[in-house]
Amino acid sequence: xxxxxIVKAGLVVVAAVALFSCGTRRSPGRAYMxxxxxxxxxxxxxxxxxxxxxxARAKNELAPFYSGMPVPGTIARGEMLPIHMSSSxxxxxxxxxxxxxxxxxTIDLKEAERLYLINCAICHGAKLDGNGPLYKGGEGPFAAAxxxxxxxxxxxxxxxxxxxxxxGQMGSYASQLTTLQRWEVIAYIQSKKNTGTAGAPxxxxxxxxxxxxxxxxxxxxxxxxxx
Numbered sequence: 724x725x726x727x728x729i730v731k732a733g734l735v736v737v738a739a740v741a742l743f744s745c746g747t748r749r750s751p752g753r754a755y756m757x758x759x760x761x762x763x764x765x766x767x768x769x770x771x772x773x774x775x776x777x778x779a780r781a782k783n784e785l786a787p788f789y790s791g792m793p794v795p796g797t798i799a800r801g802e803m804l805p806i807h808m809s810s811s812x813x814x815x816x817x818x819x820x821x822x823x824x825x826x827x828x829t830i831d832l833k834e835a836e837r838l839y840l841i842n843c844a845i846c847h848g849a850k851l852d853g854n855g856p857l858y859k860g861g862e863g864p865f866a867a868a869x870x871x872x873x874x875x876x877x878x879x880x881x882x883x884x885x886x887x888x889x890x891g892q893m894g895s896y897a898s899q900l901t902t903l904q905r906w907e908v909i910a911y912i913q914s915k916k917n918t919g920t921a922g923a924p925x926x927x928x929x930x931x932x933x934x935x936x937x938x939x940x941x942x943x944x945x946x947x948x949x950x
Contacts, residue, residue: 803902810888821880825906827913835911838904842896847872851915867892872912882909 754760798804806821808814840849846869848855853871857863870877877885886905889895900908 799901801903803906805902806883808884808887815881815884815888818880818884819878821878821883823879823883823906823910823913825903825910827910830907830910832911832914835907838900839908839911842899843908846893851912865892869893873916875916879909879913882912 803824808818844855846855846857846865847853848858848869851872852874853869854860855863855869857865858868861868875882883905885893886896886900886908888897896905
């Protein structure tokens with residue numbers, strides 16, 4: 724085949740392609756990876772997308788993709804690792820042997836006292852004697868006196884279990900106080916137990932209703948009679 728024929732054939736092919744491409748009909752062509760070209764957009768508050776979306780919509784089982792809660796097991800920045808326990812009786816018994824993991828010597832007891840006064844003093848009293856405003860010597864709305872924390876024989880682990888899950892009339896404080904703060908409050912209570920700063924018990928009354936006064940100490944300034 725001569726060079727002229729090759730050139731002419733090439734020109735014919737180019738002309739044909741040019742005429743075909745200049746048509747009014749346009750096509751975007753084929754997508755090589757349609758799942759990436761036409762990907763599904765996920766919005767924060769949109770329902771969860773899945774292969775079972777159609778059936779789930781039909782059954783009205785689609786839950787919001789955003790729940791507002793952290794992933795289960797998430798630990799907040801600066802928070803202590805959790806102590807694995809439950810509200811069961813066996814867990815409460817085993818918690819009695821747990822010691823405070825904090826270095827008590829480095830705890831800010833003023834901050835621990837503040838946390839105690841905000842969360843605990845309303846029942847257990849500012850003096851930790853169980854005579855808080857809700858009991859008030861029997862005149863408050865609580866008929867039974869809360870525990871006297873200074874006189875209590877509960878261990879640190881038992882107090883932490885009660886603060887976490889509650890006991891009796893006392894509810895859980897796990898949502899109000901972090902793990903670290905609960906241990907700080909327990910350290911504050913222990914510091915008061917060690918120093919014996921329990922509130923003085925109320926004066927008892929005799930049958931006439933009058934308070935019994937303690938006998939006065941002998942006045943050392945009085946002169947002793949000569950023998």
